Amino acid sequence: MTETLAELDGLRPPGGKRSNKREKILNVFLRQEGHLSADDLVELIRREDQGISRATVYRTLQWMVEAGIARKVDFGEGRFRFEHSYRHPRHFHLICKKCNRSSEFLSSDIEALIEEVAAARSFSANQSVLQIYGTCAECRTGRPAPVDGGTTDLLFARDALRIAIATEQSGLEFYSRAARAVENPRGRLVFTRLADEERAHLAELEARYRKLLARDPQLESRPTFLFFKGAANGLFAAGAEQVARGVDDRHALLIGIRCERASHRFFKRYGEQFEETEGKQVFLEFADAERAHLEKLVREYRLLVARETRARKRPRPAARARG
Numbered sequence: 323m324t325e326t327l328a329e330l331d332g333l334r335p336p337g338g339k340r341s342n343k344r345e346k347i348l349n350v351f352l353r354q355e356g357h358l359s360a361d362d363l364v365e366l367i368r369r370e371d372q373g374i375s376r377a378t379v380y381r382t383l384q385w386m387v388e389a390g391i392a393r394k395v396d397f398g399e400g401r402f403r404f405e406h407s408y409r410h411p412r413h414f415h416l417i418c419k420k421c422n423r424s425s426e427f428l429s430s431d432i433e434a435l436i437e438e439v440a441a442a443r444s445f446s447a448n449q450s451v452l453q454i455y456g457t458c459a460e461c462r463t464g465r466p467a468p469v470d471g472g473t474t475d476l477l478f479a480r481d482a483l484r485i486a487i488a489t490e491q492s493g494l495e496f497y498s499r500a501a502r503a504v505e506n507p508r509g510r511l512v513f514t515r516l517a518d519e520e521r522a523h524l525a526e527l528e529a530r531y532r533k534l535l536a537r538d539p540q541l542e543s544r545p546t547f548l549f550f551k552g553a554a555n556g557l558f559a560a561g562a563e564q565v566a567r568g569v570d571d572r573h574a575l576l577i578g579i580r581c582e583r584a585s586h587r588f589f590k591r592y593g594e595q596f597e598e599t600e601g602k603q604v605f606l607e608f609a610d611a612e613r614a615h616l617e618k619l620v621r622e623y624r625l626l627v628a629r630e631t632r633a634r635k636r637p638r639p640a641a642r643a644r645g
């Protein structure tokens with residue numbers, strides 16, 4: 323926790339005096355997962371230190387919201403709840419009106435739609451809140467739902483890796499199909515090598531995924547947090563279909579360039595928007611890997627164009643005979 327506090331030092335108001343009480347409250351708050359009311363926090367603090375007043379807790383919560391350490395959420399209960407944002411990615415909520423439990427998720431498609439609407443109305447959006455009220459599976463069926471321990475850094479990293487793995491799988495499919503579809507031996511060799519590279523990278527991502535699972539035995543069974551409809555089937559799926567219909571190496575390279583560029587942009591842009599988390603790192607590292615693939619394809623494409631140009635300039639024997 324000392325490390326956490328050191329990282330949060332930058333968030334302190336300039337000239338704000340260090341207060342032991344405030345630090346104690348911050349510490350207790352950051353240890354909690356889920357959504358606490360101000361009174362829940364007062365109770366937790368009182369268990370550790372009777373000398374901290376309710377007013378101090380309230381004031382500190384207010385400061386944490388202003389400093390971006392805490393987010394204030396309204397679940398329609400007539401009071402606010404607070405969740406910490408440290409290593410906790412932004413999200414939307416599903417709220418059960420029967421048991422009052424909430425569950426978190428995020429969807430790139432919903433966020434893209436919000437951006438589109440805001441842009442169309444020239445509206446500069448700085449926060450969007452989406453809350454879905456209803457009845458949870460457990461309240462509806464009586465059967466216990468899968469463990470849902472709030473959105474941990476680990477859960478976010480799990481889903482980021484799942485998306486990266488799905489993308490690599492569709493990339494591998496694309497390059498394998500391109501290697502089969504292209505007749506030119508040089509083009510075939512290029513795509514075979516790229517497929518090998520995707521296979522190696524996929525193995526790395528899968529190893530990282532297994533390592534993550536080892537840190538929490540229940541991680542695999544927790545509900546999905548990130549919904550990426552657009553990316554779930556892999557950003558290369560459309561390209562793989564196109565290639566299967568038959569293409570030459572030039573066309574296959576162009577499709578590959580388009581897919582790698584879209585993939586690089588998606589992971590970079592999405593990753594950059596996240597709070598400092600392991601999932602963010604997964605996105606940004608994957609974006610770099612996709613850029614490396616993109617550069618390789620562009621290089622190959624230029625070489626191919628140069629070869630074709632040279633071949634055209636070289637006078638053909640028949641032409642020479644006629645001249």
Ligand SMILES: [Zn+2]
Nearest residue numbers: 418421458461
């Ligand atoms: Zn419920």
Ligand SMILES: [Zn+2]
Nearest residue numbers: 405413415426
């Ligand atoms: Zn939440």
